[in-house]
Every structure is written in structure tokens, then in C-alpha cells.
Amino acid sequence: xxxxxxxxxxxxxxxxxxxxxxxxxxxxxxxxxxxxxxxxxxxxxxxxxxxxxxxxxxxxxxxxxxxxxxxxxxxxxxxxxxxxxxxxxxxxxxxxxxxxxxxxxxxxxxxx
Amino acid sequence: xxxxxxxxxxxxxxxxxxxxxxxxxxxxxxxxxxxxxxxxxxxxxxxxxxxxxxxxxxxxxxxxxxxxxxxxxxxxxxxxxxxxxxxxxxxxxxxxxxxxxxxxxxxxxxxxxx
Numbered sequence: 492x493x494x495x496x497x498x499x500x501x502x503x504x505x506x507x508x509x510x511x512x513x514x515x516x517x518x519x520x521x522x523x524x525x526x527x528x529x530x531x532x533x534x535x536x537x538x539x540x541x542x543x544x545x546x547x548x549x550x551x552x553x554x555x556x557x558x559x560x561x562x563x564x565x566x567x568x569x570x571x572x573x574x575x576x577x578x579x580x581x582x583x584x585x586x587x588x589x590x591x592x593x594x595x596x597x598x599x600x601x602x603x
Numbered sequence: 604x605x606x607x608x609x610x611x612x613x614x615x616x617x618x619x620x621x622x623x624x625x626x627x628x629x630x631x632x633x634x635x636x637x638x639x640x641x642x643x644x645x646x647x648x649x650x651x652x653x654x655x656x657x658x659x660x661x662x663x664x665x666x667x668x669x670x671x672x673x674x675x676x677x678x679x680x681x682x683x684x685x686x687x688x689x690x691x692x693x694x695x696x697x698x699x700x701x702x703x704x705x706x707x708x709x710x711x712x713x714x715x716x717x
Contacts, residue, residue: 495646524703533607533693533707534647547704581646589700594639594646 495520495584495595503601509570512598514582516563522546522588523565525557528579528597540565541588569600577602605630605696609708617716622681624711626668626694629675636677637695637702638668641710647693653677654700664688689715 496515504510516523522541526534536549540559554570563584569576579599583592610625628634635654639647651662658670668679677694691712695705 522703526707531709533695533709534705536704536706539701539703547701549704583647583703585703588703590702591649591652592703594648596644596646 495582495593497580497582497595497598499598500596501599501601503603504572506572506574506602508572509568510572510600512567512569512580512582512600514565514567514584514595516565516582516584517593518563519586520563520584520593521586522592523559523582523584524592525565525567526581526583527551527576528581529575530578534581537567539588546588572602574602576600605634605698605706607694607696607706607708609692609694609711611711612709613712613714615714615716616684618686619683622666622679622684622688622713624679624692624694624713626677626679626708627675628677628694628696630696630698632698634696634698635700635702636668636670637697637705638662638666638677638679639693639695639707640664641691641693643690650679650692652702684713684715686715686717689713 524539525537528534538548559565579597583594638650694708
């Protein structure tokens, strides 16, 4: 299997709800990073997981959390959704922490 | 801490003309620098990267960039624009080899006129 697959592609949630976004990485990709890309801006680093452990976090509150699984899939969970959480969420994976990352096409989250 | 500034949120060129997209960085240590391209409704694709080797870096699709420490710049160029180059371009910086923790600029939208 090649590429990074994210699901769903689009999602609409109500303020205060919780959401789970999913990412399926290539086999052997032990590192996954999640980014938030607001409209008209560049991606902002949320956090990174390496071998199922968090390996660094950007300037995001604790209501943003993640999981990485042994089958190279991962999740981004966001609790207590706010309107400003509306964005494109990207995951990117790599076999190691160095080198080039492969990005998925993203999940477009709209909070109303 | 590191940061990236992309000068010009929109750049328009004619097909066949030179493409120049500007990126300036701020970093307390020698940086690793990247250029990515994003087409509508897609993720980011790596064009090229600077990792402290040669200062002139060649990437895919005919793009190249030159690292200039004295100017803290990493501008992206392509000698002759194609219609297919129309997209959004992002410059990114990281302080170490971990490109998964990059800081991105706000992007430059490139329009190519026929």
C-alpha cells in the first residue's frame, strides 16, 4: 500500500462536540505528524507521534489529542470544538523522524 | 524559535516567464529549509529541501532554490513557467532533521497566464 489516506474528507460538527479524524500511513512509516491549516494560512504543527509515543507538540491546547496504532494508522481527537477549529487537518508520515514526509490530502472540518 | 516570511501572497507570471517566489527565514541555529506545493483540495508535495549541503538545491518539476545565509533567504525559482505550475507554494523551516515539526509560511499563490 502506498500513500497517506485521511478520512473523512469533509466533516461538519457543532460547537462543543467532539471529533475524531483518521490517517492511514504507508507500511513502515513509524512517524506521523498532524497539522492544522486554516483558510489562507500555512499549516501549523499540532503534534508528532513516533512508535506510538508523542514526540513533540506545537502550541495547541490539551483538547487536541492523538493516538498512533501499530498498524500505521493514527487519530487526531478534538474535544469541545470551537468555531476557530474550522480548518483543513493534514497528516504526514515518514519511516523515521528525519527525511521527507508524505502528506495526505487532508480532512476539511467545519464547526458551526 | 524559528519563523518564515513569504513575501507576496499572490504572484502572477506569463507562461514561459521566470518564476520567483520569495522566502526569508529566522532561526537561532542553522536551519533546514523546504519548499512544498499544494494543489486545490490536496495535501502538500515536497518540491525540494536544503539540509546544509549544497547551497543551490534542485528539486522536482524544474524548480530550484538557493540558500543565502547572509540574506537569510531561500527563494524558489523556475526559469520558464508552465500552466501546470499554478498552485500554492509554501516555504518551511525546521531546526533539525525532523521535518515533521516544520514551521510554515503563509504561502504564495502562483497564477500562470497563457
